Amino acid sequence: MGVTLKDVARLAGVSAKTVSNVVNGCPGVSDALRRRVRDAIGQLGYRPHLAARHLRTGRTGLLALVVDTPHLDEVARAILRAAAQRGHRVVVAPRGPARGVTAAWRDVPADGILLGTNAPPRDVLDAEVTAGTPLVLLGEGRDDRCDRVGVDMVRAARDATAHLLALGRRRIAAIGADPGPSRSRTAGYRQALRRAGIDAPAAYVRATARPERTDGYHAARSLLAHDPPPDAIFCYSDPLAVGAIRAATDAGLRVPDDVAVIGFGGTEEGRYVRPSLSTVVPDAEVIARAAVTRIVARIACPDLPPAEIVAPHTVLPRESAPAPPGGSRPASPRESAPELPGGTVRACPRGSVPHRETAPHTPRAGDGAAAAGGPRVPA
Amino acid sequence: MGVTLKDVARLAGVSAKTVSNVVNGCPGVSDALRRRVRDAIGQLGYRPHLAARHLRTGRTGLLALVVDTPHLDEVARAILRAAAQRGHRVVVAPRGPARGVTAAWRDVPADGILLGTNAPPRDVLDAEVTAGTPLVLLGEGRDDRCDRVGVDMVRAARDATAHLLALGRRRIAAIGADPGPSRSRTAGYRQALRRAGIDAPAAYVRATARPERTDGYHAARSLLAHDPPPDAIFCYSDPLAVGAIRAATDAGLRVPDDVAVIGFGGTEEGRYVRPSLSTVVPDAEVIARAAVTRIVARIACPDLPPAEIVAPHTVLPRESAPAPPGGSRPASPRESAPELPGGTVRACPRGSVPHRETAPHTPRAGDGAAAAGGPRVPA
DNA sequence: CTGAAAGCGCTTACAG
DNA sequence: CTGAAAGCGCTTACAG
Incomplete structure (x- = not known):
């Protein structure tokens, strides 16, 4: 506490400028001097005061x-x-x-x-x-x-939804955070359905206050009580999907047989839940x-x-929404x-x-x- | 960028000191002046420069x-x-x-x-x-x-191990990070076994490089191949335990019937894996x-x-190591x-x-x- | 290639 | 209750 550049300069017998130059690796200091300054720095345990530098340069680093x-x-x-x-x-x-x-x-x-x-x-x-x-x-x-x-969030959501469609699902729901923030994922979801000629009921799109497991749990529970219940759910985050899987299995449903689930984010956690979580993986x-x-x-x-x-992003099929029977064909990064x-x-x-x-x-x-x-x- | 306290002072027609006092809520400024200064601050959009304050006071806040x-x-x-x-x-x-x-x-x-x-x-x-x-x-x-x-890490580990003992388990293994950092958890684990008159083989204590899921997965896999295999595993973190559960079920074992698992940390994730994770919950x-x-x-x-x-900490029994049949008796905070x-x-x-x-x-x-x-x- | 001086934007004794 | 001045530890034109 309290060793300043000045102290170093004094010990090394040079000016403050020279010490500054050495510290910042600026050229224009002879090797001999550089060494002397380095030694002084080591000896005193000098560390530059970041706030001072910040005040002077306007940069914090x-x-x-x-x-x-x-x-x-x-x-x-x-x-x-x-x-x-x-x-x-x-x-x-x-x-x-x-x-x-x-x-x-x-x-x-x-x-x-x-x-x-x-x-x-x-x-x-x-x-x-x-x-x-x-x-x-x-x-x-x-x-x-x-x-x-x-x-590309729209495209990623479209790919996720298309993956569920490729599994033969038709009643596909979506669980996400506020509609505002998740607009493009919802757009992608709708695009995929439209292209497949499917019209999802409004109740199939659920906003949640937050994108966490418990939100996914509750949204899925309510969704699965809907008539007819969805046979697949696209969740806008992996934690949402983890909650949704738990809600489905707690309700006695089989995942993916009764309801397939896909998440978004490619988190490690998804590998370990059971069934393991299919997900969209941003690179x-x-x-x-x-x-x-x-x-x-x-x-x-x-x-x-x-x-x-x-x-690029990839659709990663795991147990909760496996690769479609006709051969695994997840969207490649290229695609x-x-x-x-x-x-x-x-x-x-x-x-x-x-x-x-x-x-x-x-x-x-x-x-x-x-x-x-x-x-x-x-x- | 660039509105300083001086600018505020000038606009408000007061000295820098007064502005500083107002900003920092120091007493000794008349209400009238305070208002004038506040107005000037609002008008200019002044925000104090943290680095300057830091340099002067030595505090960053x-x-x-x-x-x-x-x-x-x-x-x-x-x-x-x-x-x-x-x-x-x-x-x-x-x-x-x-x-x-x-x-x-x-x-x-x-x-x-x-x-x-x-x-x-x-x-x-x-x-x-x-x-x-x-x-x-x-x-x-x-x-x-x-x-x-x-x-109290020793005690928490002892409680976790005791919980497994109460389930009738005798071949209890431990998975943790480096032995050094996890010393007290290993000590607690050993204490509990010693009190129960059990001598665990050295191979039952596994250090891992990191405390993550994948480390738990591999450690558990190797542990379960040991002869005799453990009938319970205490993991020093929840992610380790999540990995261990997956390793056990992947190996065709039933959790907790064949091998019970308890983690450490009380993370949300543990609620959602299947079987859900019993864990030690620090308050x-x-x-x-x-x-x-x-x-x-x-x-x-x-x-x-x-x-x-x-x-305080609590032992939270969930599916992977449920409450012992004689009535759930997890260590209470008091105990x-x-x-x-x-x-x-x-x-x-x-x-x-x-x-x-x-x-x-x-x-x-x-x-x-x-x-x-x-x-x-x-x- | 090196040195002495000014100043970044605050706060804080010190006067009034 | 308020003002003018010094200084926190750096860097950076500016001279030599």
């Missing part, structure tokens, strides 16, 4: 991550890994109370925010945008003025890499035109990614029209294994 | 929470709630790489750290202690120089309240002698709390001998329901 919705849990984990790997420090900002979402993260000192909340309220977003906060959206929310990295690694790259670029270059980066011209994030391009890009899907060893894992071998 | 081990997941959630409720801002610091744990949180600006990691490495702890970082330990780790808030609310109170006190008053605050003189945390007492206290267990409405919930009604 921290990224804030806000994840509000369980379908992004795996994405959040991947972001933490990706950032650590590239030497970016991240703090996780707790989400605030429903409305005052802002409060929670406004006060964490960070250079930019990765916002994994569905439906950031309009006014909150406005405040951040006008304040000039570098912001990358991860959830459903979309805004012309902001970057977004994530899967968390791709999202994480793109999101970190993007927020860093945005911080460095605030005038970058807002971009939307679309990551599920929108057919748009690819591209990479360029630094500070001219122009300011929001553009849309497809994230490059760099396959890694283990990718397939991770996605394909059936219930039998939780690797 | 933030608490850091580090949770490294899933048996504290519910505790972490409760801490976030408790802190928010009392107006303390918390940031969650990501855990660093195994050894350099420090790195991850040293750089998040916080006034104190709630450290929910088992076995904080000695040198890391030494560094924090000598740096004078206010620190409250939540996990197994214990240190004469630090506060700790948590359940997360008590721990959360005590931990927040303690870290705040410690920050305000660094010379407080270190205290250990012991919170499971150590028989030590109660006490409350006093502010800055004299003396410096580490003392031990029992946290007051203030029963709240819904407490019973939350703890007793069987699998049928995930509230």
Whole structure:
């Protein structure tokens, strides 16, 4: 407590500037001096005072991550890994109370925010945008003025629903959080049904207050008491689906025979429930890499035109909604990614029209294994 | 970006000091002035620059929470709630790489750290202690120089094992993370067996690299191939137990008939797996309240002698290790709390001998329901 | 390649 | 009850 740059400078017999240069790895310091300064730093146990640096430069060197919705849990984990790997420090900002979402993260000192909340309220977003906060959206929310990295939610929901249709289900229900935030998933769900010539009763779409297990449990219980009961349920998050499975089996129904269930998020938990959970898997690694790259670029270059980066997703059939009999044919990353011209994030391009890009899907060893894992071998 | 206290002062026609007083709610400002200042703040959209305040006062106003081990997941959630409720801002610091744990949180600006990691490495702890970082330990780790808030781990493990014994099990195995970090749980497990006159083979105690589902899966699989196979498994975290259940059922065994399983942590997830998971439930609310109170006190008053605050725990029987036939008799909070003189945390007492206290267990409405919930009604 | 000085936006003794 | 001044620990033009 209390060793300052000045102390180091005095001990090393140099000026503060030189110490600063050494600490920040700036060129223009002779090797001899550099060593002397390093020694002094080690000897005194000097650590730079982050707040002072922040006050001076306006930069904290921290990224804030806000994840509000369980379908992004795996994405959040991947972001933490990706950032650590590239030497970016991240703090996780707790989400605030429903409305005052802002409060929670406004006060964490960070250079930019990765916002994994569905439906950031309009006014909150406005405040951040006008304040000039570098912001990358991860959830459903979309805004012309902001970057977004994530899967094509409409298409992902359509694929999930199509998977249930391919199993021969016709009475397909949907359980999700508030209608507002989940708009695009509901749109995808409806698209798939429409294409199949099916008209779902209004009662088949259930909003829940939160996207948690208990909400899924209760929504499913009520849904299964409907006449006629659904023979399949698409849940907008894995926890919702876990609750739905429990509700169905508690009601004496067989999953998937009586009612198939599919979730959204690709969480580990789904592998272990019984029956194991079929789910839509966003490519968390791709999202994480793109999101970190993007927020860093945005911080460095605030005038970058807002971009939307679309990551691939996969439908992962497990026990609760297995691959259709005619041969397993889950949407591959290739198929599920929108057919748009690819591209990479360029630094500070001219122009300011929001553009849309497809994230490059760099396959890694283990990718397939991770996605394909059936219930039998939780690797 | 850029509205400073000075701007507010100028607009309101007062000095910086007065604005500062108003912002910080200090007395000694007339109501008229206070209003004028408030108006100016609103008009300009002024928000104090946290780094400047930090630099000046040495306080960030933030608490850091580090949770490294899933048996504290519910505790972490409760801490976030408790802190928010009392107006303390918390940031969650990501855990660093195994050894350099420090790195991850040293750089998040916080006034104190709630450290929910088992076995904080000695040198890391030494560094924090000598740096004078206010620190409250939540996990197994214990240190004469630090506060700790948590359940009596030895006793909790003993209770879990005793529960399996009460079911008539004799070949009881244990699955946990590294032996070091989990020392006291292993001690409790052994105590219970010894008291029952049982000698478990060394192979019945399995260390795992991490406390996650997949680790539990593999450890259990190998354990169940042992001759003779265990008829019960105590897992040091709920995810380990979820993995163990899946391994057992995948191997064609019935849980609990062939092998009973009990976890540790009382996570929600355990309610939804099938069979639902019996588990040791730390009283997360008590721990959360005590931990927040303690870290705040410690920050305000660094010379407080270190205290250990012991919170109650309960054994929650569910399907994977049901209540013993002779009538459900899980350890009650009263029974499971150590028989030590109660006490409350006093502010800055004299003396410096580490003392031990029992946290007051203030029963709240819904407490019973939350703890007793069987699998049928995930509230 | 290195040094001395100014200033980031607050708070806090110190005067009035 | 309010104001003017100093300083927290850095970095960054600006000189040498």
